[in-house]
Amino acid sequence: MKYIQSNKKEEGCVFCNVQEMPDSEENLIVFRGIFSYVIMNRYPYTSGHILIIPFVHENNLEILDAATRAEMMELATKTMTVLRGIYHPQGFNFGANIGEAAGAGIAPHVHLHVLPRWAGDTNFMSSLGETRVLPEALEETYRRVCEAWQ
Numbered sequence: 001m002k003y004i005q006s007n008k009k010e011e012g013c014v015f016c017n018v019q020e021m022p023d024s025e026e027n028l029i030v031f032r033g034i035f036s037y038v039i040m041n042r043y044p045y046t047s048g049h050i051l052i053i054p055f056v057h058e059n060n061l062e063i064l065d066a067a068t069r070a071e072m073m074e075l076a077t078k079t080m081t082v083l084r085g086i087y088h089p090q091g092f093n094f095g096a097n098i099g100e101a102a103g104a105g106i107a108p109h110v111h112l113h114v115l116p117r118w119a120g121d122t123n124f125m126s127s128l129g130e131t132r133v134l135p136e137a138l139e140e141t142y143r144r145v146c147e148a149w150q
Helices: 014-018 064-087 138-149
Strands: 029-032 036-040 050-055 093-094 112-115
Touching: 014 064, 029 138, 036 064, 036 138, 050 064, 064 112, 064 138
Parallel strands: none
Antiparallel strands: 029 036, 036 050, 050 112, 093 112
16 A cells, blocks of 8 residues: 555666665565575565565566576575465466567566466456455465475
C-alpha cells in the first residue's frame, strides 16, 4: 500500500539501490552471494516468486563474467530446492526476459526469475481481471524463505 500511495519516483536502478540497504522485509533480500543476490519479487506472479540478480549493473547475461553467471545458476538451483521444501510446487517457470522487447520490466539490469507453479494456479482473476491473488502476504513469504534458506 505504501508503494501505491507514494507518488515519488525512485531515482536510479531499483536493483542497484536495494543492494545498498540492510537485508530485511524492506528490501526483501534473502541471500547475498559473492557476485549476485537472491531477492523476493515485490510484485510476484505466485507466492515464492524470486529473482536472482547480479551485483553489477549490466543489461545482458553475456556481458557478465563466467563466475557471476555460474553463481546465478547455483543460486537459482538452491532457490528451487528451498521453494520445493516450503511450497511443494508441481513445477517451475525459470528464465529471464532480456530487453524491453522480451518483456523485461527492469531491462537495464539483467536478472533471472524463479516461479513455483501448481496445476490450476491461474484463475479467472488473473485471466480476466488482470489481477493476481496470492494466498500469503509477501512478508510471510519472505520470512518463510529466509528461514528455509538457512
